[in-house]
Amino acid sequence: MVKDVTDLYREFGDERLPPGQHQTDSFPVLSKGNEPRVAREEWSLSVTGAVDDPVTLDWDEFTALGVETQRQDFHCVTGWSKFDCDFTGVPLTTLADHVGVDDDAVHVMFSAADDYTTDLPLDASLRPETLLAFEFDGDPLPRSHGGPVRVVTPHRYAYKGAKWVNGIEFLTEPERGFWERRGYSVTADPWAEERYSDS
Ligand SMILES: Nc1nc2c(c(=O)[nH]1)N[C@H]1C(S)=C(S)[C@@H](COP(=O)(O)O)O[C@H]1N2
Ligand SMILES: [Mo]
Numbered sequence: 001m002v003k004d005v006t007d008l009y010r011e012f013g014d015e016r017l018p019p020g021q022h023q024t025d026s027f028p029v030l031s032k033g034n035e036p037r038v039a040r041e042e043w044s045l046s047v048t049g050a051v052d053d054p055v056t057l058d059w060d061e062f063t064a065l066g067v068e069t070q071r072q073d074f075h076c077v078t079g080w081s082k083f084d085c086d087f088t089g090v091p092l093t094t095l096a097d098h099v100g101v102d103d104d105a106v107h108v109m110f111s112a113a114d115d116y117t118t119d120l121p122l123d124a125s126l127r128p129e130t131l132l133a134f135e136f137d138g139d140p141l142p143r144s145h146g147g148p149v150r151v152v153t154p155h156r157y158a159y160k161g162a163k164w165v166n167g168i169e170f171l172t173e174p175e176r177g178f179w180e181r182r183g184y185s186v187t188a189d190p191w192a193e194e195r196y197s198d199s
Pocket of ligand 2: 077
């Protein structure tokens with residue numbers, strides 16, 4: 001069963017396509033550098049910081065948390081949007097319930113095997129649409145798109161979704177990730193065109 005969340009834009013704007021974006025049917029790849037090769041059997045995810053029970057999950061422990069498939073849109077800050085992407089994965093909210101997030105957590109830092117990081121306020125992170133995705137359109141997520149596991153954030157520009165994700169840290173003070181340190185927006189709402197940190 002596919003949960004269609006493509007109408008989430010109604011919360012943020014009038015049009016499904018955010019301002020300044022154009023639609024594409026292809027799925028471009030945007031990676032800052034080398035694309036790490038990580039096998040499912042070697043992959044693990046550490047969840048640390050302001051939580052009751054820090055954990056490192058392997059593949060079986062991760063997928064046992066509970067998996068769902070969502071139909072989502074994908075908005076890249078460079079201007080392209082791709083509609084109707086079916087991603088299968090574990091919602092971040094499910095993982096957060098598993099570790100127990102502390103009351104003083106306000107922000108989240110995601111890290112990846114290519115040393116990419118990205119940060120997002122807690123409320124924008126803990127939405128039902130934030131998925132740790134491992135399948136795209138029913139197939140294992142291709143390595144170029146972040147396989148074995150990447151984060152997707154259909155309510156935010158796609159640089160908030162760390163490909164090859166291997167760490168999630170709940171923070172009591174905001175910190176900035178790779179692009180956020182280079183001038184990109186912390187909040188990154190596509191319908192408000194929050195592309196840069198000074199806009
Ligand atoms: N680990 C990692 N995650 C990343 C990136 C990256 O370079 N490394 N690029 C980000 C950017 S800028 C975008 S637009 C999306 C692109 O995802 P795609 O290559 O699947 O289209 O991944 C984001 N996540
Ligand atoms: Mo991007």
